[in-house]
Amino acid sequence: MLRTERHSRIVEHVVAQGGANVVELSDLLHVSPATVRRDLQYLDDQRVLRRTHGGAVAGEEYDETPPVRRAGRARAQKRAIAEAAVELIPRGAVVGLTGGTTTAEVARLLAERGPLTIVTNALDIAAQLVPHTEVSLVVVGGHARSRTWELVGPAAEKALAEYHTDVTVLGVDGVSAAHGCTTHDQLEASTNRAFVTSGETVLVVADGSKVGRATFARICPAGDVDHLITDEGARGGGLDAIAAAGVHVTTVPVP
Known part of the structure; x- marks a missing residue:
């Protein structure tokens, strides 16, 4: 799975559920927890999601947001x-x-x-x-x-x-x-x-x-x-x- 595809799957899941933890996302994507943490940090930096202790939640809505969001x-x-x-x-x-x-x-x-x-x-x-x-x-x-x-x-x-x-x-x-x-x-x-x-x-x-x-x-x-x-x-x-x-x-x- 390409990195961009992984990001899309993470965003879709978190937005649909309102939030998700690292273990849940790791199982969903069949990647390591370390990979998920790096992805969540990137998405947080881009203001796509808001990273929390152990996972992420859907962030605020903006008029313009990156396509992955x-x-x-x-x-x-x-x-x-x-x-x-x-x-x-x-x-x-x-x-x-x-x-x-x-x-x-x-x-x-x-x-x-x-x-x-x-x-x-x-x-x-x-x-x-x-x-x-x-x-x-x-x-x-x-x-x-x-x-x-x-x-x-x-x-x-x-x-x-x-x-x-x-x-x-x-x-x-x-x-x-x-x-x-x-x-x-x-x-x-x-x-x-x-x-x-x-x-x-x-x-x-x-x-x-x-x-x-x-x-x-x-x-x-x-x-x-x-x-x-x-x-x-x-x-x-x-x-x-x-x-x-x-x-x-x-x-x-x-x-």
Whole structure:
């Protein structure tokens, strides 16, 4: 099991249970208690979990948290959204993937399906894809954001300007007809905008809690999006307005 996978399993278990001890996690992951302690210390340093004597508990919620923490939220919805997105992506395509837990799920499914090229700025997605020999992986460089594990800024945007992707899969913190696609950080928004520009088709993947929501920095107007894939938990009025802006909307059932 890769270190990132181990971290994800720890976070999922602790968030689901509210807390866990070292022995419990050691048995769950089939690794030594010493390894678990090192993992818990790392996750505590990243403000993902709060380490306690003999274990860890779920920490406070933040608007932006590392992908390993967010992976446990609305996981079933995100998987269903990712499955619907993959159905829209041609086999062998060149795919741009921004950071995000739903886009990471898209990456996993694409890698399992077979040969293709993926361009990403997300370190967790890159780490996930490296072992897949049938994936031609391009990672654009830039300034690393510790909160989201994405490489952003002018260097990333310059690299993206040299590429053309068949499909861009965009993760967002908010999407609405009035404000378009938004995220929390200005640099991240600018880099994601470069992904949108490089893509022939733009798919936005967002769970229902993000529909009708606007956050600080604008990525692009709703009219730049070809397809929004979300779940049935999205607010109907927000979806109708997005569809009226010319975006094709797909909603998947809430598992």
